[in-house]
Amino acid sequence: MNSPLADALRPKKIEDVAGQQHLLSQGKILRKIIDSGNIPNLIFYGPSGVGKTTVANIIASSCGKKLCHLNATTAGTADIKDIVNQIGTIGTANGILLYLDEIQYFNKKQQQILLSYIENGDITLIASTTENPYFYVYNAILSRSTVFEFKPLAKEDIIGVIKRGITQIGEEKGRTVEISEVSVKKIASASNGDVRRSLNMLELCIVTADTGDSIKVSDQTVEQILGSNAVRYDRDGDQHYDIISAYQKSMRGSDPDAAIYYLGRLLAAGDLPSACRRLLVCANEDVGLAYPQIIPIVKAAVDTALMVGLPEARLPLANAVILVATAPKSNSAHDAINAAMADIEKGIGGDIPRHLQNKHFDGEDAEVKGQHYLYPHSYPMHYVNQQYLPDNIKNKRYYTFGDNKTERLCKEYWDKVKGE
Numbered sequence: 001m002n003s004p005l006a007d008a009l010r011p012k013k014i015e016d017v018a019g020q021q022h023l024l025s026q027g028k029i030l031r032k033i034i035d036s037g038n039i040p041n042l043i044f045y046g047p048s049g050v051g052k053t054t055v056a057n058i059i060a061s062s063c064g065k066k067l068c069h070l071n072a073t074t075a076g077t078a079d080i081k082d083i084v085n086q087i088g089t090i091g092t093a094n095g096i097l098l099y100l101d102e103i104q105y106f107n108k109k110q111q112q113i114l115l116s117y118i119e120n121g122d123i124t125l126i127a128s129t130t131e132n133p134y135f136y137v138y139n140a141i142l143s144r145s146t147v148f149e150f151k152p153l154a155k156e157d158i159i160g161v162i163k164r165g166i167t168q169i170g171e172e173k174g175r176t177v178e179i180s181e182v183s184v185k186k187i188a189s190a191s192n193g194d195v196r197r198s199l200n201m202l203e204l205c206i207v208t209a210d211t212g213d214s215i216k217v218s219d220q221t222v223e224q225i226l227g228s229n230a231v232r233y234d235r236d237g238d239q240h241y242d243i244i245s246a247y248q249k250s251m252r253g254s255d256p257d258a259a260i261y262y263l264g265r266l267l268a269a270g271d272l273p274s275a276c277r278r279l280l281v282c283a284n285e286d287v288g289l290a291y292p293q294i295i296p297i298v299k300a301a302v303d304t305a306l307m308v309g310l311p312e313a314r315l316p317l318a319n320a321v322i323l324v325a326t327a328p329k330s331n332s333a334h335d336a337i338n339a340a341m342a343d344i345e346k347g348i349g350g351d352i353p354r355h356l357q358n359k360h361f362d363g364e365d366a367e368v369k370g371q372h373y374l375y376p377h378s379y380p381m382h383y384v385n386q387q388y389l390p391d392n393i394k395n396k397r398y399y400t401f402g403d404n405k406t407e408r409l410c411k412e413y414w415d416k417v418k419g420e
Contacts, residue, residue, distance in 0.1 A: 019050065037062065045150065047130055049191075066091055070083070077110055098123050100114075103136070152192060246258070252286040272313055279302060280298060287329055297320070
């Protein structure tokens with residue numbers, strides 16, 4: 001076959017898309033949007049191989065706009081500008097629909113370039129991501145887009161696609177493909193809800209099958225193919241996200257045995273970046289102020305791991321993971337910054353108090369002239385009581401001392417200094 005089976009079988013109509021019925025069945029919001037032909041900016045979030053690109057292509061073909069496709073892993077600012085330069089040309093009279101795959105790999109500046117064009121309607125954006133968009137997509141783009149979550153396909157949906165693939169291959173080769181129902185179900189289970197992976201495995205099974213008047217795929221061949229690809233599934237499949245989640249939750253839950261096991265699964269799949277990133281996050285989010293010295297220790301372990309690479313990287317990471325799992329825990333800083341940012345996003349706040357501003361001269365309209373800042377180092381214990389928050393939230397408390405030894409000692413110290 002000249003093209004991958006997954007491309008040959010890619011649906012051209014929404015009715016033919018496997019799975020995602022929570023989005024695409026009649027009456028669902030995304031289906032209504034597609035049927036209306038009035039396409040807003042959309043973000044598709046979910047694992048690989050579940051139909052994000054397929055649905056985007058169907059939308060593009062039905063809305064009359066010129067389709068431009070970028071993959072953020074390889075595209076740069078120049079590619080964005082090339083698309084922008086097409087605005088207003090004959091071929092883009094109905095506008096441009098940009099399908100941006102893996103948007104999480106675009107930095108803030110690149111996403112900002114797109115913002116002004118999707119804001120005025122010159123470009124309609126359909127972006128896809130395998131990462132949580134609320135963590136990786138620029139807030140201004142998120143606020144102008146509707147997010148839809150694509151889910152792994154059910155085993156029954158995958159089986160249907162595999163059978164279509166078997167028929168397609170048989171027609172192309174002019175021979176019957178013989179494969180047992182048991183093997184079809186095993187391929188569907190091993191794909192973990194990823195259509196593309198299931199079809200890639202089917203093709204591999206057929207390439208290595210016995211040929212004659214018919215193509216006979218034995219159960220043994222299927223077992224060998226699935227066994228040789230088992231580790232790769234953990235890295236690239238939907239289960240990958242479950243492993244990362246279990247990895248951090250095991251460290252947070254102070255279970256070093258589980259944490260080291262999930263680290264092993266990530267490293268066996270060659271996913272060193274995810275192992276390092278989650279470890280750094282956990283040290284800051286879940287240990288935090290209970291043992292603040294852990295942050296540079298974990299950073300040093302991660303730097304060492306990235307420098308030496310696999311397989312030796314397992315050693316500094318194992319040390320750091322066990323350290324994080326067995327360390328005392330506090331999420332007080334995590335809760336504090338989340339609470340502060342929630343108020344900021346709601347517009348709660350106000351002018352910075354005059355005595356904290358970087359301004360040393362007052363205008364004629366100032367009721368109270370002079371900065372009147374009190375320099376804490378000029379006072380006993382290097383502390384003096386003065387207002388730091390804006391007036392309308394001056395009594396707000398974002399940080400609460402944790403109940404661990406380190407933060408209890410800090411609280412005792414400041415209670416004494418502040419006379420509380």
